[in-house]
Amino acid sequence: MSASLILYSYWRSSAAFRVRIALNLKGLRYETRPVHLVRDGGEQHSPDYVALNPLQLIPTLVDGDRVMTQSMAIAEYLDEIHPQPALLPTDAGGRARVRALAQIVGCDIHPLGNLRVLQRIGSQFNADDEQKGIWMRHWITMGFHALETMLASSKETGRYCHGDTPGLADLCLVPQVYNARRWRMALDDYPTIVRIDAACAELDAVTAAMPEQQPDAP
Amino acid sequence: MSASLILYSYWRSSAAFRVRIALNLKGLRYETRPVHLVRDGGEQHSPDYVALNPLQLIPTLVDGDRVMTQSMAIAEYLDEIHPQPALLPTDAGGRARVRALAQIVGCDIHPLGNLRVLQRIGSQFNADDEQKGIWMRHWITMGFHALETMLASSKETGRYCHGDTPGLADLCLVPQVYNARRWRMALDDYPTIVRIDAACAELDAVTAAMPEQQPDAP
Numbered sequence: 320m321s322a323s324l325i326l327y328s329y330w331r332s333s334a335a336f337r338v339r340i341a342l343n344l345k346g347l348r349y350e351t352r353p354v355h356l357v358r359d360g361g362e363q364h365s366p367d368y369v370a371l372n373p374l375q376l377i378p379t380l381v382d383g384d385r386v387m388t389q390s391m392a393i394a395e396y397l398d399e400i401h402p403q404p405a406l407l408p409t410d411a412g413g414r415a416r417v418r419a420l421a422q423i424v425g426c427d428i429h430p431l432g433n434l435r436v437l438q439r440i441g442s443q444f445n446a447d448d449e450q451k452g453i454w455m456r457h458w459i460t461m462g463f464h465a466l467e468t469m470l471a472s473s474k475e476t477g478r479y480c481h482g483d484t485p486g487l488a489d490l491c492l493v494p495q496v497y498n499a500r501r502w503r504m505a506l507d508d509y510p511t512i513v514r515i516d517a518a519c520a521e522l523d524a525v526t527a528a529m530p531e532q533q534p535d536a537p
Numbered sequence: 538m539s540a541s542l543i544l545y546s547y548w549r550s551s552a553a554f555r556v557r558i559a560l561n562l563k564g565l566r567y568e569t570r571p572v573h574l575v576r577d578g579g580e581q582h583s584p585d586y587v588a589l590n591p592l593q594l595i596p597t598l599v600d601g602d603r604v605m606t607q608s609m610a611i612a613e614y615l616d617e618i619h620p621q622p623a624l625l626p627t628d629a630g631g632r633a634r635v636r637a638l639a640q641i642v643g644c645d646i647h648p649l650g651n652l653r654v655l656q657r658i659g660s661q662f663n664a665d666d667e668q669k670g671i672w673m674r675h676w677i678t679m680g681f682h683a684l685e686t687m688l689a690s691s692k693e694t695g696r697y698c699h700g701d702t703p704g705l706a707d708l709c710l711v712p713q714v715y716n717a718r719r720w721r722m723a724l725d726d727y728p729t730i731v732r733i734d735a736a737c738a739e740l741d742a743v744t745a746a747m748p749e750q751q752p753d754a755p
Contacts, residue, residue, distance in 0.1 A: 374641060374683035389644065392636035399629040411617040412603045418610035422643075423592060426607065430648045442674065444662035454661065465592035534548045 324349035327371065329356045331441040331531035333429055334390040336494035339533075340365035343396040344485060345401045349380075353535030375450075378432075379421045390438040391418075391425050394487055406486040416473075417481045420466065420488035424495045428462035432498070463499070463509050466492070470501055470511040478518050485519060493519045497530070542567035545589065545597040547574045547581075548751035551647050552608040553596040554712035557751075559612040562703060563619045563743035566596075569751030572654055594651075607642050609636075609655035612705055624704040634691075635699045638684065638706035642713045650716070675722045681727050683718070684710070688729040695737050703737060711737045715748070 326342065326349050328335040342349050354377055355362045362368060363375045369495065372379045372388050380396075387393050398406040400453045407414045430436070432455045440446040440454060470476045480488035496516040506513050519525045530536060546553040546565050560567050563656035572595055574578045580586060581593045590597045590606050598614075605611050616624040625632045640692045648654070648731065650673045658664040658672060688694045714734040717724065724731050737743045748754060 335725075348671075372683075374645060374680065374685040376645065382630075385633070387633045387637060388629075389637040389640040391644075392633050392640055395636060396629055396633035399632065411614055412605075414617065415605045415610050416612035418613060419605060421608040422607040422610055425640075426609075426644050426648050427592060428593065430644050431654065436649065439675065440658075441717070443668070443675075444658065444664065446662065450661070451541065454657075457657065457661075462592065465590075468591040 323381075323383050325352055325381040326350070327352050327354050327368065327381075328533065328535070329354055329377045329378060330530045330536040332356065332377040333494035334376070334425075336528055336530060337390045337425075337490045338339075338378050338380060338393050339394050339528035340490040340493065340525055341397050341406065341487075343527050344404060344406065344490070344522075345397050346533055347397065347401060353533075353536065376435075378465050391421055391487070391491070393407070394490060398487070404484060406490070408481060408486070413475065414480060416475060416493055417486055417488045418453075420469065420480050421463055421491040423469075424488075424491040428458055428495055429498075431458040432502075452502060456504055459499050459502070459504060460494070462495075463506075463512060467509040467512055470515065478512065479515055485522060485524070491514065491517065493525055541599075541627050543570055543594060543599040544568070545570050545572050545586065545599075545736060546751065546753070547572055548748045548754040549596045550574065550595040551712035551716050552594070554715070554746055554748060555608045555643075555708045556596050556598060556611050556615075557742055557746035558708040558711065559615050559624065559705075561745050562622060562624065562708070562740075565615065565619060569752055571751075573753065585683060594653075600610060601708055609639055609705070613724055616705070617653075617694070622702060625710070626699060626704070631693065631699060634693060635704055635706045638687065638698050639709040641680055641684055642706075642709040646713055647709075647716075649676040650720075670720060674722055676719050677713070677720070680713075681724075683729055683731060685727040688733070694729065694733075697733055703740060703742070707733065707737050709745055730732075 324347060328351050354368055363377060369375055371386050378390060380393045386394060394406060407417055437451050475481055477483040479485045493516055542565060544556060546569050570584055581595060587593055588611060596608060605614060625635055625726045648664050655669050693699055695701040697703045711734055
């Protein structure tokens with residue numbers, strides 16, 4: 320009964336998707352407040368939302384007086400206030416590995432394909448939809464190639480990215496795979512990623528977090 | 538005497554700069570192995586380096602058998618194996634705040650201006666140096682505006698980003714300010730950022746980590 324948790328979310332936002340999986344894995348109840356990223360020029364730019372999140376990005380999590388941004392920071396917060404089930408392993412080396420896998424998605428794939436970046440390559444470079452697709456697939460390909468190599472070559476990889484319990488790396492991976500499919504990317508070169516994504520898709524925590532299941536999905 | 542710590546670094550890489558500050562704040566000795574990001578098409582693409590870091594980005598930290606990538610994950614690893622002085626506060630809310638400030642830099646500013654992205658807007662959109670500068674300053678401006686707002690409006694901000702000890706947010710901020718100056722950005726709109734950067738510049742851990750002080754600086 321954490322009725323005080325409020326998630327500002329958009330159904331198709333990868334970063335909000337991550338936090339929804341984290342909340343669900345922890346079994347935490349939360350209220351969804353949709354922020355429509357396109358309608359009316361983008362509700363994330365409204366004064367009320369900017370007051371919560373000056374970077375004008377999704378998501379924001381509010382827990383009582385604490386307003387939190389950045390999905391990976393929020394997931395670690397949830398892991399600290401509700402340690403079980405754990406999103407990170409207990410050993411420092413394993414934690415570094417999980418955080419690195421998460422950050423490959425969170426730093427080096429997703430930010431390059433965020434809505435604001437696609438809008439920017441449109442406005443600054445006149446990129447059309449085809450050019451935007453080429454741009455997107457370029458960065459996802461580079462990131463997935465690295466992730467696949469790291470996952471396939473490590474004995475620490477299990478049913479999920481790290482061992483046999485889902486965690487921080489998985490909750491970043493799943494939305495990125497969803498996003499890659501949306502951009503019609505062939506995933507044949509990434510069998511380990513596809514296998515882990517399929518394992519995650521069997522979890523109620525993941526299915527309930529899927530974009531199509533959100534109250535603001537069309 | 539942690540002679541086993543090896544940092545694959547490039548003098549001007551923001552992400553390597555972050556890890557150098559973290560290592561220095563912890564008082565950890567390390568060996569620098571320079572990876573030249575431009576020479577010979579970029580040594581980060583050499584087979585030997587790709588075997589360590591499949592994403593072909595800087596830095597990589599090696600601690601014995603453990604090969605680690607992603608600067609923020611590495612900094613947290615160092616904080617866990619050498620807890621003092623701490624890079625994060627002890628309370629979950631404060632930790633979430635510091636990680637969010639770090640991730641604004643590490644996810645939403647720096648990855649958009651990384652060398653590989655500048656090369657890509659050149660190759661895909663024929664961006665020239667002037668266009669690259671406009672692109673860089675756009676993303677730094679958006680990120681710094683958010684950071685300045687968050688820092689200036691919070692009682693948790695002290696001499697540094699969070700209280701009066703330097704930590705994870707500061708070691709991300711300093712290289713980004715260095716980078717902004719390199720792109721000749723006016724910083725008048727960000728007095729809190731400039732003040733914190735100046736406080737950091739008085740730390741030996743920061744001065745020793747500056748790009749110009751590195752063995753591979755020209």
